[in-house]
Amino acid sequence: MNNDTEEFYRRLPKVELHAHLNGSVSWETIEKLIKKKPHLNIEHSMTAIGRGQRRTLDECFQVFKVIHQLVDTEEDILMVATDVIKEFAADSVKYLELRSTPREEKNTGLTKRKYIETIIRAIQMCKNEGLDIDVRFLVAIDRRNGPEVAMETVKLAEEFLLSSDGLVVGLDVSGDPTVGSVKTLLPALERAKNSGLKLSLHLSEVPSQLEESDLLLNLPPDRIGHGTFLHPEVGGSQGLVDKVLKHNIPLELCLTSNVKGQTVPCYSKHHFKYWYQLGHPTVICTDDKGVFCTELSQEYQLAASTFGLSREAMWKLSQQAIDCTFAPEVVKEQLRQKWTDLQPQVFP
Ligand SMILES: CNc1ncnc2c1ncn2[C@@H]1O[C@H](COP(=O)(O)O)[C@@H](O)[C@H]1O
Ligand SMILES: [Zn+2]
Numbered sequence: 001m002n003n004d005t006e007e008f009y010r011r012l013p014k015v016e017l018h019a020h021l022n023g024s025v026s027w028e029t030i031e032k033l034i035k036k037k038p039h040l041n042i043e044h045s046m047t048a049i050g051r052g053q054r055r056t057l058d059e060c061f062q063v064f065k066v067i068h069q070l071v072d073t074e075e076d077i078l079m080v081a082t083d084v085i086k087e088f089a090a091d092s093v094k095y096l097e098l099r100s101t102p103r104e105e106k107n108t109g110l111t112k113r114k115y116i117e118t119i120i121r122a123i124q125m126c127k128n129e130g131l132d133i134d135v136r137f138l139v140a141i142d143r144r145n146g147p148e149v150a151m152e153t154v155k156l157a158e159e160f161l162l163s164s165d166g167l168v169v170g171l172d173v174s175g176d177p178t179v180g181s182v183k184t185l186l187p188a189l190e191r192a193k194n195s196g197l198k199l200s201l202h203l204s205e206v207p208s209q210l211e212e213s214d215l216l217l218n219l220p221p222d223r224i225g226h227g228t229f230l231h232p233e234v235g236g237s238q239g240l241v242d243k244v245l246k247h248n249i250p251l252e253l254c255l256t257s258n259v260k261g262q263t264v265p266c267y268s269k270h271h272f273k274y275w276y277q278l279g280h281p282t283v284i285c286t287d288d289k290g291v292f293c294t295e296l297s298q299e300y301q302l303a304a305s306t307f308g309l310s311r312e313a314m315w316k317l318s319q320q321a322i323d324c325t326f327a328p329e330v331v332k333e334q335l336r337q338k339w340t341d342l343q344p345q346v347f348p
Helices: 003-011 027-036 057-070 074-090 112-128 143-163 183-194 210-217 238-246 255-260 272-277 296-307 311-324 329-346
Strands: 014-020 093-100 134-142 168-174 198-203 223-226 251-253 282-284
Touching (some): 003 329, 014 296, 074 093, 074 112, 093 112, 093 329, 112 134, 143 168, 143 183, 183 210, 272 296, 282 296, 282 311, 296 311, 311 329
Parallel strands (some): 093 134, 134 168, 168 198, 223 251, 251 282
């Protein structure tokens, strides 16, 4: 890749819709945390998966446990959130939806409410500094934690939907896809939907989840994370694909995450191709830019080179992502204007 290409994708204004806070912590921020907590004996190789390396999805979840050990106070969460926002802004991300799972109080000393408030504070601090990025928050439910925690999280998110000045816009369901039953979470998710929270659900991230995916698609969610095994060519079904198309549910696609987590064998076999060829709304995202050692500009560049897409096509993709955000219509309009204003600088 030459510098000119790299520079183009860095300058390209972008929308990031699928970023887990603790998976997005950069090398530099991890350094600061390791220095603060030498007694944990954590080495850098335990928190990130470098170039050419792969892990099973299961091993990826072990990595999150290590990061959670490093990020376990209010001060840490505040620093991690502000660093992550600044890094996305430096990569020309103009609109970011961050997501994070409020942990149990015994692990962070913070109540779930305080956890969310701390991230909101970080978002506001960045706003006050005048960073050129609009940041919103999705409260995450870890499927491992079962229906009671899910319901508790939904109720909290409902409160913040009304009180956070538009910063909390929805819910995410994530966590190890091989653990826990999603069926038991449905009442909480239905309630969330009825109260106006937008839903972004990790769906068909691993094979053989046809029944679960079908149940979730009936909600329907407002966006899908990954959707790797939805289509018939990889063991999904035409019925699932038809539901996604019928409800026009955008997909958040994370190339490096899927390749390094080994749910997709190589970049050229990524399901981006399937959905893009259908003309279905797809949004390129990072998932966990820290853990998978990537950046959104790099993911755009990879998609372009892997699938032979022009710079104009990639511009269109980043512009169309605006329609898939959970932001109110006025904000979408402002973003469209921003893209129009920036176009001459990106294509001089
Ligand atoms: C790789 N694919 C993935 N699939 C499913 N869930 C994932 C994920 N990557 C991240 N998470 C979810 O995000 C948490 C870390 O960020 P937060 O502590 O919430 O900010 C993980 O513990 C997991 O629940
Ligand atoms: Zn994810």
